[in-house]
Amino acid sequence: MKRALTIAGGIIILAAIFLSEKGYNIVVPVSQNGDILPVLKQKSGDTINVFSQFDFTKDDWVAYIVIPSSDFVDLNSQIPHRTCLKTTDRNLMQKMKREWRFKITQGDVATVESVFYLLKNGKTVFRSGIVLDAHNQVLQNSVYGEMMPVDKNAMINTCREFRNVYWPVVVF
Template sequence: MNNNKFKIIIVLLLLSLAIYLFYNPIIYRTNLDCSYTFIKDSYIKGDTLKLIDMYDSEEGSWKIVIVINKGDRKNINKEIPQGKVFETTDTDLIKGIMKNWKFIYTGGDFATIENQLLMYCDNILVFDSGIVLDNSLEGLQNNNFGWIEAVPCGIMSKYIQKFDRVYKPIIIL
């Protein structure tokens, strides 16, 4: 009888762990280096930037991944579904992002941002940035360009809500 109780407890613990990891996956990043071509000195405060100016979405196989930190979830735009990791390989969606996401170069920096935007071309990390997706503020923060603010606010959430949620307990990026 004790042996059966022990087995039930083990099964329940493993099931609880699996459910927890389903909602809070472990993320392992294998490639931390990006191949940026962004030159900070080529922009002045107030300039408008587009991702398409930096990358050609017509070339290669693209994937965009968004990682949302659990602590930041309360401030995230409500249009973005619940979840921690979202991704898309949809060519039309990626082309729309490249064309329609516009940013104002501020020349400044934003406080610590824990959410991430990762862009891959042919499985090579080409862009890595912090991302803010709040109701009243959206933009990107990166060591290379500092804070760039999305215009209009809400454009990033409009596209990210179309991403697919990743349902894996362990995600290797």
């Protein structure tokens, strides 16, 4: 029995490593919500900067993009086909703060499966669905609904700089 469990454990570990090398991770977002800043009242057609109230020069910041394999089919070719992408680069986050401006449509993209997480000191301060398709980029969350980027290249240009995560299991 002990030998069977050892063999099964070894197979599971090898499978996890193999899948991780192929771009698949198991992602477990368990972080608590941190000090999420108050939402400014907006209406359809308004242009907003969702990161304007964040100071990326202080504290410990990390951003993740979690992409299910079902989104790989239409994923923009500049974005790595990985389940989990990550950045801790403060300059990249400052670039997001400057360039990610969105027009609120208050629409709804029914099939948003990929998720963008922003963590400050290990706690989630921003979470949104994200679409990074070849012809369509969108952020969508329960506060603003669908948000279309003002600059259609800004999201792709930033997200392509996120780094691949190679750990088989990613917990944040």
